[in-house]
Amino acid sequence: MKVQTRYFGEVEIQDEKVITFEEGLPGFEDFKKFAVLDTEKGTFNYLQCIEDKDVCFVVTDPYEFKEDYAPRISEGYFEKLGGGDSKEFIIWVIACLKEEIEKSTINLAGPLLINLNTKKAIQVIIEDKKYKSRHTLEELLEEE
């Protein structure tokens, strides 16, 4: 399908790439359909909303920054996304990039849980003081 994007104009997105956030994301409850664009080859990627070109996030693999990242996610979330083998699930986090890359932050308190099989996703809220909504890359990379 043809999709309008925030940064790249109209792009073609295959149907199987579409991920559904049935509840939207906090602050973006009305936006359900997203896709990761294949414009980038690297750590950070765009998560573009299909329904509104202006809604676009930058997402990344949290384990690149924190190898021992282990948010406690209750069973209910996995079931909500259709359940199945835990191998079918992946976790991304939203990044907030800054001019100085080291000052960019990632949100470890609100990971995106995605079921690759059902293509359903949800933003989980982690109530654990260890994980903040704004960890700077600087602090995470130093820890390693």
Next chain:
Amino acid sequence: MLALSRRTGEGLIIDGNIEIKVLEIQGDKVKIGIQAPKEIGIYREEIYAQIKLTNEEAASMEKMDLAHANEFMNKLKIKKENK
């Protein structure tokens, strides 16, 4: 907003399957017990608000140069491998 008064040990039922109980009151602190189906998300308000705010900030960034950020990370990885 609906406002109801409850005493310690008393509760509320919402929609037949969510139970909220006042467990303990101490000064200005109330301990609340909630029993709800697993698929119901329950969060402390300020934590939910924080995630919402962070999402809004993340989505409102000016033109983001991912190539630059990705290049930064690649260099870092190479540096690490060479160590």
